[in-house]
Amino acid sequence: MKESAVKDRILEVASRLFFEQGYNLTGINQIIEEADIARATLYNHFDSKTDLLLTYIDQTGLQRFEEMKKYIESLSTPKEQILGLFDFRIKRQQDLAFKGCQFIKITSEVSRDETAVFDLVQIQKNRIRGYIRQLVNAVEHHSPLSDELFADMVFLLLEGGTTSSSIYRDAHTLASAKKVVEKFL
Template sequence: MKTESKVRRRILETTGQLFYRQGYQSTGINQIIAESGVAKASFYSHFPTKEDLCATYLKLESDAWFTILKRITLDEKNIDNKLDALFNHLIEFHAEHRFRGCAFLNIRAEVGSSSPKIAQEILTHKTRLLNFFHSLIPNEKKAKHIYVLYEAALMECQVFSANWPAEEAREFALEIIKLDH
């Protein structure tokens, strides 16, 4: 059973790298099998379809993302510091990871609504992110505004290959928090 777990993990690690670097449509099952070094039968015993593989990858990616977000905001005492930490994380992520934007939105752009299973994983992640901002910011309208800023910064850093969108979004998010209503 431990071998299956290692095989599954290897497949998912390879998948994550390839989907993020190349995209969903440009990554084939045979490439994943070859680069993960697993037997074809082992691959299909874990993931009967590419759609199943992608949905599992997205769920694990979402869990990892929220582990990081919770960790970087946990010790911050006020909302300004929490928001600063979240936007700084975007800047660091952009600098460290051959940044291609949001993995979820990239796959959504490729797949559209052709896969309800994948679309649901993406919606689940984005809903979790919105709820995360709601947990930090009691004012629902402000939480939604800052969520949109965060999402926009994530994509625009990719478009411009620069950090300024996250820096500007952080500044505006901090201004929103200061508003009375």
């Protein structure tokens, strides 16, 4: 196997395990076994489990953002695009059996001392927040809030609805959050 293919395989296995069973419950030995590689091969590509986690957060964040952006940009109007954020998350949560947000899950597992992890998760969330601000700037809303506060409200309802959907294992909270935002559009 080529070097990049081996690295991709390691990351693919680790990503699946981190998301499905959690970072703390995923051991290096399990990653090595499921990726069918030698221990030295893993460490040739990643300095540590934390290094593997940071790569996972970075790559997954970019992939998820691009998926969301592609979906949103397929919608015609700014109003549809803002509401489409919720539709995208609802579909994603349904497809993933309401397992929640991989980034929130990770931050609940690692120590607060893992600042690089929290910094990278913040970058991922800020990318989404910034995109929502762009969408809000393109739409007329009937909210007493400024565009910035309205965008923050949409972001918080989207994030809170996603977290709640994983707790309740249904899309009701995301659908309710969408209705709240729709009242202002």
